[in-house]
Amino acid sequence: xxxxxxxxxxxxxxxxxxxxxxxxxxxxxxxxxxxxxxxxxxxxxxxxxxxxxxxxxxxxxxxxxxxxxxxxxxxxxxxxxxxxxxxxxxxxxxxxxxxxxxxxxxxxxxxxxxxxxxxxxxxxxxxxxxxxxxxxxxxxxxxxxxxxxxxxxxxxxxxxxxxxxxxxxxxxxxxxxxxxxxxxxxxxxxxxxxxxxxxxxxxxxxxxxxxxxxxxxxxxxxxxxxxxxxxxxxxxxxxxxxxxxxxxxxxxxxxxxxxxxxxxxxxxxxxxxxxxxxxxxxxxxxxxxxxxxxxxxxxxxxxxxxxxxxxxxxxxxxxxxxxxxxxxxxxxxxxxxxxxxxxxxxxxxxxxxxxxxxxxxxxxxxxxxxxxxxxxxxxxxxxxxxxxxxxxxxxxxxxxxxxxxxxxxxxxxxxxxxxxxxxxxxxxxx
RNA sequence: GGGGGGAUACCGAAGCGGUCAAACGGGACAGACUGUAAAUCUGUUGGCUCAUGCCUUCGGAGGUUCGAAUCCUCCUCCCCCCA
Numbered sequence: 001x002x003x004x005x006x007x008x009x010x011x012x013x014x015x016x017x018x019x020x021x022x023x024x025x026x027x028x029x030x031x032x033x034x035x036x037x038x039x040x041x042x043x044x045x046x047x048x049x050x051x052x053x054x055x056x057x058x059x060x061x062x063x064x065x066x067x068x069x070x071x072x073x074x075x076x077x078x079x080x081x082x083x084x085x086x087x088x089x090x091x092x093x094x095x096x097x098x099x100x101x102x103x104x105x106x107x108x109x110x111x112x113x114x115x116x117x118x119x120x121x122x123x124x125x126x127x128x129x130x131x132x133x134x135x136x137x138x139x140x141x142x143x144x145x146x147x148x149x150x151x152x153x154x155x156x157x158x159x160x161x162x163x164x165x166x167x168x169x170x171x172x173x174x175x176x177x178x179x180x181x182x183x184x185x186x187x188x189x190x191x192x193x194x195x196x197x198x199x200x201x202x203x204x205x206x207x208x209x210x211x212x213x214x215x216x217x218x219x220x221x222x223x224x225x226x227x228x229x230x231x232x233x234x235x236x237x238x239x240x241x242x243x244x245x246x247x248x249x250x251x252x253x254x255x256x257x258x259x260x261x262x263x264x265x266x267x268x269x270x271x272x273x274x275x276x277x278x279x280x281x282x283x284x285x286x287x288x289x290x291x292x293x294x295x296x297x298x299x300x301x302x303x304x305x306x307x308x309x310x311x312x313x314x315x316x317x318x319x320x321x322x323x324x325x326x327x328x329x330x331x332x333x334x335x336x337x338x339x340x341x342x343x344x345x346x347x348x349x350x351x352x353x354x355x356x357x358x359x360x361x362x363x364x365x366x367x368x369x370x371x372x373x374x375x376x377x378x379x380x381x382x383x384x385x386x387x388x389x390x391x392x393x394x395x396x397x398x399x400x401x402x403x404x405x406x407x408x409x410x411x412x413x414x415x416x417x418x419x420x421x422x423x424x425x426x427x428x429x430x
Numbered sequence: 431g432g433g434g435g436g437a438u439a440c441c442g443a444a445g446c447g448g449u450c451a452a453a454c455g456g457g458a459c460a461g462a463c464u465g466u467a468a469a470u471c472u473g474u475u476g477g478c479u480c481a482u483g484c485c486u487u488c489g490g491a492g493g494u495u496c497g498a499a500u501c502c503u504c505c506u507c508c509c510c511c512c513a
Contacts, residue, residue: 262466295465328466379459382474386460399480419460 001280002027003061007225009280010273012054014199017209017222025221026063032192033058034066036121036179036201039074040089042100043247046237046259049311050228052108053275054196059109059116060277066192067105071098071122073179079172080151081200081227086172098122104246107311117190121182137181140214141207146176149203176207183208187218194221228274231266246311252345253312254327257320260304261297265290268299276306319343327423332392332409340413340425348372349425354412357405357428364389364401371416371424383418390417 004023007013016022025031035051037044044052055065070078074094077086089097102118109116146152155168183205186192195205205222212218228236237244237259244259245251251259263271268290272283286299309317323343326332335343350371356362362370365380368389374380381399383389389396392409409415414426 258466264467265465293465294467297465297467300465324466376477378477378480379475381480383460386474388460420466 003057003063006280007054007057011270012057012225012274014224014226015202015222016224017206017220022221022223026061026194030062030064031194032064032066032186032190033194033196034068034183034186034190034192035196036068036070036073036182037101037105038070038078039094039097039101041245042097043245043250044101044104045243045245047228047235047243049237049246050225050274051196051198052105054225055116056108057277058196065109065116066186066190067109067116067118068182068186069098069101069118069120071095071120072125073121073175073182074098075122076175076178077172078151078175078179078204079155079168080204081198083154084166085169100247119186119190121178121185124185125178125181133177136215137177137211140211141177141180145210146173146207149176149207151176151200151203176204179204180207180211183220184212184215184218187212187220188216193219194223196223196225199224199226225274228271231264236267236271248312248316253308253316253320254323254343255346256311257304257308257317257324260307261300261324263300263303265294265299268303271303272299276303276310278302278306326393327421329393331394332415335410337410337413340410340415344415344423344425347423347425349427351427351429354428354430357403357408360402360404362403364391364396364403365399367403367414367416367426368418371426373416373418373422373424388419391415393417 001009002023004013004026018025033055035055037048037051052067055067058065071094074089074097075091077088079085098120105111105118109118111118147156152168152173155166155172183192183195195201195208197205202222202224205224209220209222212220230236239259243251244256246256248256260271269283269287272278272286276283278286286302289296290299305317305321308320312320319342322339326343332340348371352362352370364384365374365377368374368380368383369377374383380389384396384399384401387395387397391403391407392415403414407414408428412428412430414428415423416426417423
């Protein structure tokens with residue numbers, strides 16, 4: 001199977017600018033391909049992961065990927081796929097974000113000699129004067145054509161557009177020119193002839209191709225992947241608590257792992273194809289196993305395992321798996337304070353003096369209230385009486401249980417739980 | 431400006447002198463079942479030293495009464511109709 005055929009099989013091809021020629025062009029020799037990433041935050045999230053993984057596939061197939069961080073375009077704000085004008089980021093935020101993204105990208109792409117290249121479009125855009133830009137770049141754009149792009153149409157609320165839109169500023173209107181010029185610049189300096197992006201980037205990509213042809217007669221290609229959406233139409237990688245980030249400080253490996261474990265049956269096949277590097281045969285086996293026995297959830301487990309390892313490494317995966325075992329019932333034993341701290345990184349904790357454990361003054365009811373698992377003693381009592389109170393994942397049934405050092409999970413930590421999922425730590429300082 | 435209706439616990443909504451910590455539904459919480467799904471079933475759902483005990487709650491402030499969410503007065507806010 002050719003590289004492009006593999007992308008197509010995985011559902012990663014939404015559109016290309018040359019459906020007939022691109023395949024042969026890519027097979028002929030190693031090519032240089034670029035994709036851009038917006039520095040809207042100091043970490044990538046699941047949405048941008050897809051793009052990085054596509055670049056990674058290009059690299060693995062012997063091509064040369066360029067990851068572009070939009071230090072310049074990030075100052076403007078891409079209107080594509082956005083229904084509202086965006087707030088501008090401050091210079092300091094941008095710099096921090098660019099640095100954060102660059103660091104994360106190293107995990108996915110090999111930037112060593114001759115490998116992938118990391119560029120920041122601020123490096124060639126920052127020194128331009130407005131007049132120069134208008135003469136050299138702006139002159140090549142027809143406003144009529146720009147107005148016809150989806151990203152603009154939807155914001156202007158024109159007939160036939162998907163949304164009514166609330167207008168857009170001249171600043172955002174100009175975004176397309178900057179991104180178009182990026183492509184031309186990368187072609188001139190790095191021999192890049194292919195830009196890849198999410199399907200919402202189609203307008204910007206074709207703008208770059210047009211500009212390349214006008215300025216240099218360059219033959220450029222474009223390719224888009226579909227946006228990651230779930231079967232219910234919502235965006236992949238978003239939860240009610242916000243986005244799923246790649247930065248373990250923002251989204252712990254456990255939460256990351258859990259997000260994928262909870263993938264709907266209807267979505268997991270697509271995710272395996274688009275996000276993992278498993279062979280087609282293996283993915284088809286998983287499809288078959290899922291159809292046979294969906295309750296087994298081997299697909300979800302495999303997806304979560306692969307992605308967590310890819311993003312957080314073997315170590316992060318181990319913590320996530322250990323945390324999963326514990327959060328779903330395994331009794332907590334033989335762990336030290338550090339391990340508990342890692343596993344329960346997302347869980348609230350409270351400190352109490354060690355004396356409370358020794359003098360027999362801390363009942364299970366008091367402890368539940370203390371850590372916030374119950375909002376009153378009556379509530380705590382109810383929880384215990386209904387069999388919903390656990391210490392170190394062992395049910396505490398007696399209402400008058402007094403906590404003592406033997407209830408500690410490690411030297412100084414006790415793990416309290418109410419119901420199936422709500423955990424809190426109680427730490428006893430000496 | 432005139433007339434009418436209303437404000438109840440997280441939300442909706444009963445209650446209209448004692449048997450009201452307040453029906454019922456939703457939500458939430460806990461349990462069972464289950465695929466860490468969906469559905470279903472059971473229990474709980476003001477606070478306290480958990481007891482047919484006390485305290486705080488029915489828009490706010492007063493009053494009548496042995497006793498008020500329930501009656502009266504004033505105030506605040508909301509809705510409807512007529513000007």
